[in-house]
Amino acid sequence: MLYVNLEYTLCFKLGALSKRQCSGIKIQNPSSALLPWKGKVAEPRSVKMKLEEGKTYRWCSCGLSPEQPWCNDECLRPGLTNLRPVEFKVEKTGVYSLCNCKYTEKRPLCDGAHRKVVSKRPRDLDATPMVNYHDSPVYHGVASKLGYRQKSGKSFVY
Incomplete structure (x- = not known):
């Protein structure tokens, strides 16, 4: 059985072992990155940002934070959502494309899922x-x- 540590990105010439294929991102709380639920669409596009090596970032996965793509702990209010921010560090300073539609399979990086998003709001937010x-x-x-x-x-x- 092969054990994969999600905090460490492993890349091989034939492919990668994780969805963050050679992305240069280390997820600090892997359980938040693997949750199957998707958040509210903040904007149906990606955001390119310069991220610095060694600094810890908190990407909003619920879409409720007014400071997108960063989390302001809006999701921590009781009963609002089960989603939690994805904490990560980058392995080298550079410009990264972060997801703002919250439907990516490579959290927090954009994978182009915003092109397929039809509904911009989950139904329960319209109650x-x-x-x-x-x-x-x-x-x-x-x-x-x-x-x-x-x-x-x-x-x-x-």
């Missing part, structure tokens, strides 16, 4: 206490018992 009602007495009764209000402010008179 609201205001609801559009269908004109139905049954729906009206259930909605009233649940405490929903009409979006337009109209009363339920039939």
Whole structure:
């Protein structure tokens, strides 16, 4: 059985052992980089940034931080998301293309996944206490018992 340490990038002439194929990035918290969930699309494009060797960076994987592509710990609020920032260091100073759509398979690097992203927002981010009602007495009764209000402010008179 082959054991691969995810903090260390191994490259061979025939291929790489990890998804970060010879990228020059060392992930400090591999479990955050391997989570299957995808975050909110911050922008459907990559961001090129100069990163310095030896410095630890925290890439936002949830897409909720206003300081994209960096994390501001917005995701740590209870009940907001299961995603966590990906902490990493680069092996040499240079310009790197960081993902901003959050759908990359090579976190935190861009792999072009933003070209395939159709929806820019997960459905749960659009949830609201205001609801559009269908004109139905049954729906009206259930909605009233649940405490929903009409979006337009109209009363339920039939």
